Amino acid sequence: MxxxxxxxxxxxxxxxxxxxxxxxxxxxxxxxxxxxxxxxxxxxxxxxxxxxxxxxxxxxxxxxxxxxxxxxxxxxxxxxxxxxxxxxxxxxxxxxxxxxxxxxxxxxxxxxxxxxxxxxxxxxxxxxxxxxxxxxxxxxxxxxxxxxxxxxxxxxxxxxxxxxxxxxxxxxxxxxxxxxxxxxxxxxxxxxxxxxxxxxxxxxxxxxxxxxxxxxxxxxxxxxxxxxxxxxxxxxxxxxxxxPEYTKSLSQPFQGLKLGLVKEHFGPGLDPEVEAAVREAVKVYQSLGATVKDISLPHSKYGIATYYIIAPSEASSNLARYDGVHYGYRTDEKQMLAELAAERKSLEAKQDEKGLKNLDTALIRLYRKTRAEGFGPEVKRRIMLGTYALSAGYADKYYLQALKVRRLIRSDYDAAFQEVDFIIGPTAPNPPFKIGEKSGDPLAMYLEDLYTVTANLAGIAGISIPCGLTSGKTTGSPLPIGLQIQARPFDEDRxxxxxxxxxxxxxxxxxxxxx
Amino acid sequence: MPHSYDLIVGLEVHVQLQTKSKLFCRCSTKFGGPPNTQTCPVCIGMPGSLPVMNREAFRLGLKTAIALNCEIPQFTKWDRKQYYYPDLPKGYQISQYDLPMSQNGWLEISDPKKEFAAKRIGIIRAHLEEDAGKSLHDEEHGKADTRIDLNRTGTPLLEIVSAPDMRSTKEARVYLTQLRLMLLYLGVSDCNMQEGSLRVDANVNIHIQGPSGKIATPIVEVKNLNSFRHVERALAYEAKRQYDVWEETGRTIKDYPKQTRGWDDAAGTTLPQREKEESADYRYFPDPDLVPVITPKAEVEEVRSGLVELPAAIRSRLEKTYGISDYDSDVIVLQGLPFVAYFEEVAKLSGDGKKASNWVTQELLRILNDQSITLEQFPLTAPQLANLVKLVAGGEIEITRAKEVFNDMVANRRDAAAAMSALGIAKVDSSELENICKELVAANPKIVADVKAGKQQAIGALLGQAKKRNPNANPNEVRRICLELIAKMP
Amino acid sequence: MSLTRADVEKVSLLGRLRLGDAELDTMTEQMGRIVGYIEQLGELSTDNVQPMAHAQEMHNVFADDALGASLPRDAALANAPKKDAECYRVPAVLGE
CATH class of the missing domain: 3.90.1300.10 (Amidase signature (AS) domain)
Structure with missing residues (x-):
C-alpha cells in the first residue's frame, strides 16, 4: 500500500x-x-x-x-x-x-x-x-x-x-x-x-x-x-x-515541445554519472518528440555570488526578531548579568577606559548572548555575511550590485524562454554526499546550489524529477539523480x-x- | 564682547494618521487599551507573519503631502530601518528611505502680531512608516525590569521633515501651530500630543557672526519635546548652550558630528543621549514583503481637487468676505472648522461681519474658556446669536445691555426676545423718548447753558437721569435728541 | 584579504552576535573566503541596470482599513521567555 x-x-x-x-x-x-x-x-x-x-x-x-x-x-x-x-x-x-x-x-x-x-x-x-x-x-x-x-x-x-x-x-x-x-x-x-x-x-x-x-x-x-x-x-x-486545475491538464500531450540545454550547466564540477543520466533523460524527451537545443544563460555563473549576497542580507534582517524578548530562546539572564559585572570590574581594575566605553549594556549583551547561543554556526555565518553586505560603505558594492546582477539573470531567462519552452539540466552537480563531507567548508557547500539558485533569483518555476541512479561503483550503493526542468513564471501547469x-x-x- | 548669532531650526514631526486599524495589520489603533491587548502575529513580528499596507493610511498620507504642496513621485517603496530595541519586535521598522512617497513641499507661516514676515518653510519630505511600541521604565531607575507594551506597534505615522528654515523659537512655534491646524482641518490626525499622536524632534544649531565670517555650530537633534512650549524652551536653551560651548571649545559643524540630546523640562536643560558608535548604521534595504506603490498623476489631481479648504485660504477669505482683521481671522481659524462655520453663519444672518467677529472672538470664546466647554456644548445656535448681533447692529439695543442679554441667553438657554423681555428690555417708543428728553432739558437749565457754552460733555449727566426714568432708554439716542433740542433753543 | 578580524568583530556587534575568540578567527577566515568569492560581481558593469528587489514586479497591494481580531493577551505573550501578566520584560533599559 x-x-x-x-x-x-x-x-x-x-x-x-x-x-x-x-x-x-x-x-x-x-x-x-x-x-x-x-x-x-x-x-x-x-x-x-x-x-x-x-x-x-x-x-x-x-x-x-x-x-x-x-x-x-x-x-x-x-x-x-x-x-x-x-x-x-x-x-x-x-x-x-x-x-x-x-x-x-x-x-x-x-x-x-x-x-x-x-x-x-x-x-x-x-x-x-x-x-x-x-x-x-x-x-x-x-x-x-x-x-x-x-x-x-x-x-x-x-x-x-x-x-x-x-x-x-x-x-x-x-x-x-x-x-x-x-x-x-x-x-x-x-x-x-x-x-x-x-x-x-x-x-x-x-x-x-x-x-x-x-x-x-x-x-x-x-x-x-x-x-x-x-x-x-x-x-x-x-x-x-x-x-489552474493542474491535475486536469496533466495528461495532455505536447506538440513540438522545445527544450533548452544550458551549456554553462555542463562545465567542470559536474559529476560524470549525473551528466550521463541527464543526457539520457534528454534522449527520452527526444524520443517523445521534443526538440532540444543548446542555449546560454551568460550570467548564471554569477548566480551563487548574487544569491549569497541577497539571501544572507534578507536573512540578517528577517532573523533580527530572534532577540530573546518576544518569543523563543533567551540566555540565562542572571548568569549574563554576573558575567557582565565581572568584566566591568576587571576593566575598572585595569583602568581600561576604552574597554569600559565599549562594554555591552545589559540589553545588548542579552541580545548578543541569546543569539550566540540560540543560532547554529551556519545561521550565524549568514547573519554576519548579510549584516556586512548591507552595512554602511558596503551596501552599494555588494547588496545593490547583487540586485542589479539579479536583473541580468532574470533577463537571461526571459531571452532563453523566447527560444524554448523549458530549460532542462541537472538539479545538483553530484549525487548525495557523505554526512560531514562538506560541513567544514561553507563555500564548497554553497557551490552545490549552482543550478538551482538562479530560478529563485529570477522568480521562475522549477521542478526536480528522478532521472537515474548511480551505478554504485564509486558510491557504494545506488543513489538517485535528479533532472531539473525550469519554466516561465506561472507556467507550472505545463x-x-x-x-x-x-x-x-x-x-x-x-x-x-x-x- | 559676545557675537551675534542666528538660530537655525528644522523640525521632524511624527503624526499618527487617523485610521481604525494599524498600518500593516487589522489591530485597533485606539489609545489607552490595557497593555498587549491590541496585537496580532503581524504587529508583534511573529515568525511567518507578513505585512499588508493599509489603503486608508496611504490615502491620508497622500492627502497631507498634497496639502503640504509636496511633489508626489509616481513610484514609492518601503524599506527596513534596522536597529535593535525591545519595543521594536521585528528588529526593524518599516519606513521609507531613498524614495519617499512625497518631497519638496512647503508650508506658509505668518504672524498676525507681525513679529516676523510671512515665509515659506520648506518640507523636505513626508513619508509613511510604522510606530514602535512602548517601554514602561521602572520608577526607580535600574531597579526592576523594563516592561514592554506593543499595543502601539505598527500604528501608522507620517514623518514630516522640514527644511532648516526657521530662524527663531517663535517661528518654530508658529510652524508647529500651523502644521497642526492643517492636519486637523484635513482630518488626518487628532494631533493629540498627550497621547503621542503628534511628536516633535528638533534639529538645531546656530550661525555665529564671527570676526571672519559665519561659523556654524555642530547640529544637535533634540528629543523628548512633549509640547510646543517644550520646543520653544528647548530651542532657546540649546541656542545659548551651543554658543557657550563654541566660546569655550571653538567646535564647529566641520569637526563634530550631529549629536542627540534629550530635553529635560523640569530641569530646563538638554542632556546628551547615550549612543553607540554603530547605532547610526540602519542598513536600510527595500522590504521584500511589501510591494511598491505607483500613484498616477491623475490620482494626485483627484486628491488635490477633493481637498478641504485649508486654514490659510480660509483666513484670507474671511478677511475679504467679512472685512475682518487678520488678527480676528487668525483667532477664528485657530478654533477649528466648526467654529469657522459658526462664525460665518452668524456673520451672514446678522449682516454685519465685523460685529459678528467681535461677538464670537470675545463673548463666545470667553464663555467657552470660562466654562471649559466646546462649541458643540455652547447653548446658543448661530441663528440665535445672529439675531442678537442684528439687534445691536440696528441700534435696537445698546451694547452693555446686549451683553446682559447675551449672558442671560447663555445662562437660561433662550433666544434674545425671551431674554430681553425677562430683563424688561424693550425698545422705548420714540415719542416717549422725546418726551423724556424735553422734560430733562427743561429741568436742567444749567446743563443747557454749559452745553451752549461749548461744554458738550455736560450732556452726560442727562443720560444717567434718562436711564432712571426708563432703563431701556438708549443713551446714544438720548444724547442725540437732547443735543438737537438744546440747539433749537434760543 | 581585506576583511579583518576587527571588521568581523564590528559586524558581530551590528548583528547582535557574541563571538568567542576562536569563533571570531574561524568567522574571519570563512567570511574572508566567501567575500573573496562574491567580489566577482564587481567585474560586471551594471551602470544602466535597474536593481531587482522583488522576484515579481507587482505594485499597489492594499488592505481595507477594517478592524480585525487581535490575539488574546495570554496568546500574544505565550511564547515570551520573560513576562508578567501584562507585559514582556527585559533588563532595565537606561537611556539606550
Missing amino acids: LARSATDLLRDLSVRKLSSVELTQAYLDQIKLYDGQVKAFLHVDPAAALARAKEIDDRRAAGKPMGKLGGLPVAIKDVICTKGQKTTCGSKMLENFVPPYDATVVKRLKEADAVLIGKTNMDEFAMGGSTENSAFFKTTNPWDKSRVPGGSSGGAAACLAASMAPLSIGTDTGGSIRQPAAFCGVTGLKPTYGRVSRYGLVAFASSLDQIGPMAATAEDAALLLEVLAGHDPLDSTSANIPT LLRAAAMFQRGTDWHTKRPNL
Whole structure:
C-alpha cells in the first residue's frame, strides 16, 4: 500500500475501499519502524493524526462533501506555522515556539481534508543543503544512511523516499525543495514566486522563499499544488491570478515541445554519472518528440555570488526578531548579568577606559548572548555575511550590485524562454554526499546550489524529477539523480505536464530504497 | 564682547494618521487599551507573519503631502530601518528611505502680531512608516525590569521633515501651530500630543557672526519635546548652550558630528543621549514583503481637487468676505472648522461681519474658556446669536445691555426676545423718548447753558437721569435728541 | 584579504552576535573566503541596470482599513521567555 502514489490512494479513499484511519496508521507504523534511522520527523502526534483521519472518515461515511485531499496524510516542513503545534525551524532559538496561528497553506491543507502527519526536519531556518544544520539531529538519506538527504527540506524528501508519507510540503529559497528531491529520488516543485502564499512560512529570504509540493510523482505534486496555490490577501507578494486545475491538464500531450540545454550547466564540477543520466533523460524527451537545443544563460555563473549576497542580507534582517524578548530562546539572564559585572570590574581594575566605553549594556549583551547561543554556526555565518553586505560603505558594492546582477539573470531567462519552452539540466552537480563531507567548508557547500539558485533569483518555476541512479561503483550503493526542468513564471501547469510526460516514459520515480 | 548669532531650526514631526486599524495589520489603533491587548502575529513580528499596507493610511498620507504642496513621485517603496530595541519586535521598522512617497513641499507661516514676515518653510519630505511600541521604565531607575507594551506597534505615522528654515523659537512655534491646524482641518490626525499622536524632534544649531565670517555650530537633534512650549524652551536653551560651548571649545559643524540630546523640562536643560558608535548604521534595504506603490498623476489631481479648504485660504477669505482683521481671522481659524462655520453663519444672518467677529472672538470664546466647554456644548445656535448681533447692529439695543442679554441667553438657554423681555428690555417708543428728553432739558437749565457754552460733555449727566426714568432708554439716542433740542433753543 | 578580524568583530556587534575568540578567527577566515568569492560581481558593469528587489514586479497591494481580531493577551505573550501578566520584560533599559 505504501508504494502506491497519492493519486492512486485517493481513488481508493474516495470509494471507501480504504479508510483514512487505515492509511494514516500504515504510515505511522512505517515511521515507527524506520524513522529511528532516517530521522525525517521532528514531531509526530499519532493520536491527533488518527483522530483527524477518523473525523474525515466519518464525514465521508455520512456523505458530506470532501476536500481535494480527502484523508491523505501530508508531512509539513517545520518552518511552516501550525497553530498550537511546535514550529521550530530546526533551531534551538524556536525549540519551544508554538504559533498562535496557522500558515495559509496549513489552512488550505486542513480545508482540503489532509491529515497532518508530522513536522519534518530541516537545516536551521532553511539555511543549508544537507539537513546537517538542524539543531536537533541529522536526517539521513534513506538510500544510504551514511549520506545526507540534501536540504534544507531534507526531512520532507527523506520521509517520501522512506514511504513514511505520501505527500510532503517543502520550501525552496535556493534549491531547498529540488536538491533534496534529487538526492532522495522524489519529485519536488518550486513554484513561481507568488504562486503559493508565504503567510506563515518563517522567513529565510523573503524575496526568494517559496513553498512547494514534494511527492512521488508529478501527478501527486499537481494534486498537492492545486491545494497550496492561490491568491492570499495576507501576503502582499502573492499573485492575484487564477489557479489552474493542474491535475486536469496533466495528461495532455505536447506538440513540438522545445527544450533548452544550458551549456554553462555542463562545465567542470559536474559529476560524470549525473551528466550521463541527464543526457539520457534528454534522449527520452527526444524520443517523445521534443526538440532540444543548446542555449546560454551568460550570467548564471554569477548566480551563487548574487544569491549569497541577497539571501544572507534578507536573512540578517528577517532573523533580527530572534532577540530573546518576544518569543523563543533567551540566555540565562542572571548568569549574563554576573558575567557582565565581572568584566566591568576587571576593566575598572585595569583602568581600561576604552574597554569600559565599549562594554555591552545589559540589553545588548542579552541580545548578543541569546543569539550566540540560540543560532547554529551556519545561521550565524549568514547573519554576519548579510549584516556586512548591507552595512554602511558596503551596501552599494555588494547588496545593490547583487540586485542589479539579479536583473541580468532574470533577463537571461526571459531571452532563453523566447527560444524554448523549458530549460532542462541537472538539479545538483553530484549525487548525495557523505554526512560531514562538506560541513567544514561553507563555500564548497554553497557551490552545490549552482543550478538551482538562479530560478529563485529570477522568480521562475522549477521542478526536480528522478532521472537515474548511480551505478554504485564509486558510491557504494545506488543513489538517485535528479533532472531539473525550469519554466516561465506561472507556467507550472505545463511544467507539471512535461514532468508527467517523462514519468509516463520512465520508471525512475517508482524506485524506492531498501530500508 | 559676545557675537551675534542666528538660530537655525528644522523640525521632524511624527503624526499618527487617523485610521481604525494599524498600518500593516487589522489591530485597533485606539489609545489607552490595557497593555498587549491590541496585537496580532503581524504587529508583534511573529515568525511567518507578513505585512499588508493599509489603503486608508496611504490615502491620508497622500492627502497631507498634497496639502503640504509636496511633489508626489509616481513610484514609492518601503524599506527596513534596522536597529535593535525591545519595543521594536521585528528588529526593524518599516519606513521609507531613498524614495519617499512625497518631497519638496512647503508650508506658509505668518504672524498676525507681525513679529516676523510671512515665509515659506520648506518640507523636505513626508513619508509613511510604522510606530514602535512602548517601554514602561521602572520608577526607580535600574531597579526592576523594563516592561514592554506593543499595543502601539505598527500604528501608522507620517514623518514630516522640514527644511532648516526657521530662524527663531517663535517661528518654530508658529510652524508647529500651523502644521497642526492643517492636519486637523484635513482630518488626518487628532494631533493629540498627550497621547503621542503628534511628536516633535528638533534639529538645531546656530550661525555665529564671527570676526571672519559665519561659523556654524555642530547640529544637535533634540528629543523628548512633549509640547510646543517644550520646543520653544528647548530651542532657546540649546541656542545659548551651543554658543557657550563654541566660546569655550571653538567646535564647529566641520569637526563634530550631529549629536542627540534629550530635553529635560523640569530641569530646563538638554542632556546628551547615550549612543553607540554603530547605532547610526540602519542598513536600510527595500522590504521584500511589501510591494511598491505607483500613484498616477491623475490620482494626485483627484486628491488635490477633493481637498478641504485649508486654514490659510480660509483666513484670507474671511478677511475679504467679512472685512475682518487678520488678527480676528487668525483667532477664528485657530478654533477649528466648526467654529469657522459658526462664525460665518452668524456673520451672514446678522449682516454685519465685523460685529459678528467681535461677538464670537470675545463673548463666545470667553464663555467657552470660562466654562471649559466646546462649541458643540455652547447653548446658543448661530441663528440665535445672529439675531442678537442684528439687534445691536440696528441700534435696537445698546451694547452693555446686549451683553446682559447675551449672558442671560447663555445662562437660561433662550433666544434674545425671551431674554430681553425677562430683563424688561424693550425698545422705548420714540415719542416717549422725546418726551423724556424735553422734560430733562427743561429741568436742567444749567446743563443747557454749559452745553451752549461749548461744554458738550455736560450732556452726560442727562443720560444717567434718562436711564432712571426708563432703563431701556438708549443713551446714544438720548444724547442725540437732547443735543438737537438744546440747539433749537434760543 | 581585506576583511579583518576587527571588521568581523564590528559586524558581530551590528548583528547582535557574541563571538568567542576562536569563533571570531574561524568567522574571519570563512567570511574572508566567501567575500573573496562574491567580489566577482564587481567585474560586471551594471551602470544602466535597474536593481531587482522583488522576484515579481507587482505594485499597489492594499488592505481595507477594517478592524480585525487581535490575539488574546495570554496568546500574544505565550511564547515570551520573560513576562508578567501584562507585559514582556527585559533588563532595565537606561537611556539606550
